[in-house]
Amino acid sequence: MFSILFAVQQMGWLQPLELTTFDYLLAEQEPAPPHPKILVVGIDEADIQTLRQWPIKDALLARALRSLLEQDAAMVGLDIYRDFPQEPGHAELLAILEDPRIIAVSKLGVDDSSNQIDATAGVPEARLGFIDFVLDPDGVVRRGLLFAKGRQHVETAFAMQLALHYLDQQGVVPSNPRDKPGFVLGESHFRPLEGHSGGYRDINASGFQILLSYHRHPLPAEMVGFTEVLEGRVDPEKIRGRIVLIGSTAESIKDLHLTPFSRVATTHVHTPGVLIHAHILAQMLDAAETKHEWQFMPQWLETLWSAVWCLVGALAAWGIRRPLWLQAAALVSLAALVGVHFYLFDQGVWIPLWSAVLGLLAGGLSVFGGRFAYQALHDPLTGLPNRVKLAQRLRSLRRRPSRRHVALILVELKRYNLISAVLGPQCGDTLLVETARRLRDIADEYGETGWGRWCGDLLPARTDGAQFALLMYRKTARDAVETIAKALHRRCSEPLMIAGEESFPTASIGVALGNESDQRNLLQDAHAALSHASALGKLVEIVDGKIEAAEIESFQTERELHSVVRKSNGELPHLPEFKVYYQPIVTLETGRISGFEALVRWQHPKRGLVLPFEFVPVAESSGMIVTIGNWVLLEACRQMQAWRAEFSDLLISVNLAAPQLIHPQTLNYLETVLNVTHLPPAALKLEITESATINHLETALNVLSVSRSLGVSVAIDDFGTGYSSLAYLSKFPVDILKIDMAFVRNMDASILDSSILRSIASLAQDLGLKIIAEGIETERHLRILRELQCDYGQGYLFGKPQTASEAEALLRSHPIW
DSSP: OHHHHHHHHHTTTTHHHHHHHHHHHHHHSOOOOOEEEEEEEEEOHHHHHHHTOSSOOHHHHHHHHHHHHHTTOSEEEEESOOSSOOSSSHHHHHHHHTSTTEEEEEBOOOSTTOOOBOOOTTOOGGGEEEOOOBOOTTSBOOEEEEEEEOSSSEEEBHHHHHHHHHHHHTTOOOBOOTTSSSEEETTEEEOOOOTTSTTOOSOOOOSEEEEOOOTTOSOSEEEEEHHHHHTTOSOGGGTTTOEEEEEEOOGGGTOEEEOGGGGTOSSOOEEEHHHHHHHHHHHHHHHHHHSOOOEEOOHHHHHHHHHHHHHHHHHHHHHOOSHHHHHHHHHHHHHHHHHHHHHHHHTTEEOOSHHHHHHHHHHHHHHHHHHHHHHHHBOTTTOOBOHHHHHHHHHHHHHSOOOOEEEEEEEEETTHHHHHHHHOHHHHHHHHHHHHHHHHHHHHHHOSSTTTTTTSSEEEEEEETTEEEEEEEETTHHHHHHHHHHHHHHHHTSOEEETTEEEOOOEEEEEEEEETTSOTTHHHHHHHHHHHHHHHTOSEEEEOHHHHHHHHHHHHHHHHHHHHHTTOOSSSOOOTTEEEEEEEEEETTTTEEEEEEEEEEEEETTTEEEOHHHHHHHHHHHTTHHHHHHHHHHHHHHHHHHHHTTSTTOEEEEEOOHHHHTOTTHHHHHHHHHHHHOOOGGGEEEEEOGGGTSTTHHHHHHHHHHHHHTTOEEEEEEETSSTTHHHHHTTSOOSEEEEOHHHHHTTTTOHHHHHHHHHHHHHHHHHTOEEEEOOOOSHHHHHHHHHTTOSEEOSTTTOOOBOHHHHHHHHHTOOOO
């Protein structure tokens, strides 16, 4: 969960929230009075109207500068460009600019304008400062650029030049600390803002930037008019010993900028540039004199800050079990987080808020969600996996392509009901807990991997009441199962102390052996073995007959398939013993048929109609599925093209098996079929399972990508049943997700399956993929899937797989569901 939080931070999704919070906190601060050592001479609209000129002539500027210097201004900053003479009076202005107390300006072009403006000729570099501002993505000036790389050397900002010259007069000079970034000025250490600190992500942090505090908002300094200076109407005490900035404040000059206060301001939304320079100057002087520099956290400390609150949320969710107390703890933690954040901000430290809030919630929700998922799959009394978890593991093992064997051992305690009745339910619970412990010990002792029950090949579980299970998954399951079953029986029959008395439990054990293609009834076989052991009074009963029968049947099926498939000759296969059945696919929004899925059947001369599950696995393992699948593709496309002459816009879905998918001639054959049948590529949809691509991922992806480039749609079949679905979904070039019928059929009985179904539907909608839901059998299923905005449906409610003639008759009836 923390990795997701870190990714959200790195992608910059929280930056707007952090900056908005920064703005509102600044606006809520108690403003300080104007700085006593700074004076701003503003040229407003009234001054321009009175003087009837803009730009201001050099003579008037020279006169104003002379007046300020004669009244003992400590420094004068001229925030007016003079890259071109404004006669009359240019020579007089140049003479005045030679005074070492005057700082002139230039423009580097580092802001969005990218226009460079040279300073007045003759002014030395030591008395030049650039007036560029760095803007955030929303156009707000929250950062101050103190130093920047110029054309030939490092340039100093206008406000910084004024501060350095003024402090130099006071005997304060900057210094570079050892082994630390930034510089020391007076009592404060200034550190540069990085591209991933201060709540920012991926900003241009070139040069030396700091966060602006705007501590003296709205006016960082006392203001007088330019005309007042010219006419001598300014009290000399306001000028003597102060830093004087001269610049435009008129809206018509358009030297106006957004600040953090613009968001909440009702008037004066924009701030003149000269006032922003005054803010920066005031911040530098305050920090140098009072050690009150505005601080921010580097990226690693921001990450640690978020991690701490993530841990707080996780610990609260872990330690508190009652829902009301958990809600109260969440509110208290959130209030504490906000309180600490406000306190730090009040102390001049800015650290992001929303990343910590998200961390707090993520930590709590991850633990809460993990606990909920754990409780859904584990027995609350013993802590063992429950029947649902056991069934999931069996399904997972059945889907894994492997030669390993599986054994399921069921243990039933015979005296549980007697002990509970005589000694009480709590003693019965004690027996169950002790049995669970013994089952874990057996798993640890006989498991082949070193991590025991966590990652081992023996999974203990409690299935129901006094019944436990031990699932084994290994290559040598048949050899070891009898030894483990006897050890388990011996361990579970050992006496134990219950309520101060020695009790002697007894157990019956049933074992079912299977392989990964024969687990459909493994749990049923284990129950049968257990019942048989109980009925006969045997300690252990092992059932293994079905495996041998299945192996014989598989061998016979393979022989018969070979005799049929080898009769097919030529480029296009011809398999008369096979039939294509068609199951309707319905557009859920309209309730009308939008197409069919082609399903193969084997019309066996002796066994009759053979369903796919009886011969397709054999065909896949022997490689004959390529010929059979190619024939199904050809016949389905021919039939669909025939139907489209009368029923336009129909689609045909054809399953593509794993051997077909990786066959080198698959793409050539696909193009041949489309050319022979004249079926438009857009009318064909290929269905694959993600497990079919795992072993040959690159080849499979190439086939699917080329198929899509031809105009053929691609769907992932049985989505949600494979352990790799989400991991490979981003790599598959797919258009449609086909939800496995198990989730639809069990949506009423299983909260877990219903939740998974809703999650898959939401995921597909977020990714822009269409959804086909299989296994729709009732009107309730149809109504729920329409509420989930599934696009298509398929199931017995609309029709079973049927012959081409039956499907055509269905089309002619124009059904609507």
